[in-house]
Amino acid sequence: MRRICVFCGSSFGNDPVYRRTARALGVLLAERNIELVYGGGNVGLMGEVANAALEHHGHVIGVIPRALADRELAHTGLPDLRIVSSMHERKALMADLADAFIALPGGLGTLEEFCEILTWAQLGFHAKPCGLVSIGDYFKPLMTFLEQTVAAGFLRPEHLDMVFVEDNASALLARFDAYRAPECDKWITRDQT
Helix, strand or coil, rough: CCEEEEEECCCCCHHHHHHHHHHHHHHHHHHHHCCCEEECCHHHHHHHHHHHHHHHCCCEEEEEEEHHHHCCCCCCCCCEEEEEHHHHHHHHEEEEEEEEEEEEECHHHHHHHHHHHHHHHHHHCCCCCEECCCCCHHHHHHHHHHHHHHHHCCCHHHHHEEEEECCCHHHHHHHCCCCCCCCCCCCCCCHHH
């Protein structure tokens, strides 16, 4: 695994453990020589994971829309900052660059990005592992909801099994190493979306 995309909050949240976990992930990626791909911001958990990776000589690729960069939210200390025209272009480029995806705690943007990339996996557009670092059961309500979608017949169990949940990034990376995507029917190709 050469690059991992991390989705996370543009704020710190109200528990210092979120910030510590973001830093620990940045350090872990740098130590394992795995490049970080993320949303390119200098704020919140986004900035924290990037700064930790950089401080430990990791390579970081930031991808940020022009509208956010113009608000001075772009991390100007990155060796590779890519400014794109839209949020859609941002997500597509991050997906193309990454070999796996991790979500740390965050809000609507984090949830939306993770759910979209998971949907692409469900449709067979990519076969890359997707995981959640669920600090203090942060993502437990999401997993409960997804279990409900399986029970209600809207999600196949094998697609729910594509979501790895761990309380630390080391355990998540170990699961990524053994990941094999489920075989699924492709209803459409990515180009048709």
